[in-house]
Amino acid sequence: EADIYQTPRYLVIGTGKKITLECSQTMGHDKMYWYQQDPGMELHLIHYSYGVNSTEKGDLSSESTVSRIRTEHFPLTLESARPSHTSQYLCASSTYNEQFFGPGTRLTVL
Amino acid sequence: AQSVAQPEDQVNVAEGNPLTVKCTYSVSGNPYLFWYVQYPNRGLQFLLKYITGDNLVKGSYGFEAEFNKSQTSFHLKKPSALVSDSALYFCAVRDIRDMRFGAGTRLTVKP
Numbered sequence: 001e002a003d004i005y006q007t008p009r010y011l012v013i014g015t016g017k018k019i020t021l022e023c024s025q026t027m028g029h030d031k032m033y034w035y036q037q038d039p040g041m042e043l044h045l046i047h048y049s050y051g052v053n054s055t056e057k058g059d060l061s062s063e064s065t066v067s068r069i070r071t072e073h074f075p076l077t078l079e080s081a082r083p084s085h086t087s088q089y090l091c092a093s094s095t096y097n098e099q100f101f102g103p104g105t106r107l108t109v110l
Numbered sequence: 111a112q113s114v115a116q117p118e119d120q121v122n123v124a125e126g127n128p129l130t131v132k133c134t135y136s137v138s139g140n141p142y143l144f145w146y147v148q149y150p151n152r153g154l155q156f157l158l159k160y161i162t163g164d165n166l167v168k169g170s171y172g173f174e175a176e177f178n179k180s181q182t183s184f185h186l187k188k189p190s191a192l193v194s195d196s197a198l199y200f201c202a203v204r205d206i207r208d209m210r211f212g213a214g215t216r217l218t219v220k221p
Contacts, residue, residue, distance in 0.1 A: 006153075031208075033208055040198060040214070040216065041213075041214065042200075042211060042212070042213040042214055043154075043200070043211045045208055048207065048208055058208075090153050090154065092153075092154075094208075094209070097142060097159065097161060097204065098144070098156060098159060099144075099154075099156075099202075099208075099209050100156070101146075101153035101154040101155070102153050103152055103153045104151070104152065104153045106151065
């Protein structure tokens with residue numbers, strides 16, 4: 001079944017750790033996105049990609065980085081996590097007319 | 111740039127009553143408009159979209175939305191609210207690069 005997956009769903013880590021949030025989609029979409037969302041608040045675009053080897057920064061400045069080596073995979077990395085990175089991270093992929101969202105990763109940095 | 115606005119942070123309705131969640135848009139050209147719903151600790155789920163055609167769009171879970179060009183609105187509606195409809199609702203418009211989301215409206219349906 002075509003879908004979009006995110007792992008882990010929940011992550012609690014200490015300050016200074018390096019982490020990678022995984023996102024994979026089986027729909028063959030070229031466009032993929034990462035959003036940051038504080039609980040119950042609006043979405044902020046932090047990264048997007050139009051295809052393999054294409055990555056761009058979004059509207060909200062973020063200390064994270066992304067890569068797009070394969071069409072189906074769009075991981076997000078934080079080299080040194082800080083408490084200010086505590087948030088929910090949503091991955092999405094899209095056709096021309098519609099975005100599909102993963103379940104999200106809730107990150108807590110202590 | 112395309113944008114949408116959700117003027118209400120919170121909407122409260124009683125179960126069984128009709129509900130409306132408001133959205134207005136600002137676009138150049140023809141708008142592609144969407145509604146998404148988010149339940150606690152989940153990603154966004156697609157409800158419905160307007161691309162072209164009938165102004166009244168029917169979507170998932172009994173929701174519908176009316177596209178009104180003169181009022182630049184795309185309000186989400188349901189004739190009879192359920193407690194399980196309580197969630198965060200986002201209006202969105204497709205832009206060249208991505209989707210532009212509203213700030214969200216929290217709908218609470220009380221028994």
